[in-house]
Amino acid sequence: MKRTLFTLAMVLSVAAPAMADEALAKSKNCMACHSVDKKLVGPAYKDVAAKYAGQAGAADKLAEHIMKGSSGVWGPVPMPPNAQVNADEAKKLANWVLAQKK
Template sequence: MKILAIPLLMVWGAVQAAQPLSQADTKSAMELAKNNGCFSCHSTAEKVVGPSYSSVAAKYSDDKDAVASLVQSIQYGSKGKWGRIPMPPHASLGKDDLNLLARWILTVEK
């Protein structure tokens, strides 16, 4: 049974990533970003401390594993992807919140 769990989770993640966000999901993701201090370092269109969300979306636009990559960066932080300033981890966010934030970031356009 464990052997099937990993591929099924991968398929579920790919299906979730492919689904467009509803207006409610977009609003929830923006509130989540606001409440967790994300807008202190990021904005939707311009670089602040970290890259703009539109730049992140553009960078990952052809990456089939983009949601998983962003979830990992949000949850554990990152260093060196966008310069010398590291992104702090947001380890207290749950799996669903991490997934929602990652999916939302990938929809942000300039």
């Protein structure tokens, strides 16, 4: 029984942050244009993670794109600024996006 509870606690401690950040992405309407694993209007988060994998400053760059928008990074469709996301939330979202794996 103790082993089962320990295993469950370990799973929840790993899954909870990922789910919380996905919930944040949903609450900030990020999922209207993005998906974790497929392109919608914008790129899939897994594609973004692959593009920026191992790059220094990637989280800061993505956080800035989230707040201020971007243009020409993924093609002709611009990403509008998301004024409802503050700097802490943008950084949390950027780190979550970068943690997505193919």
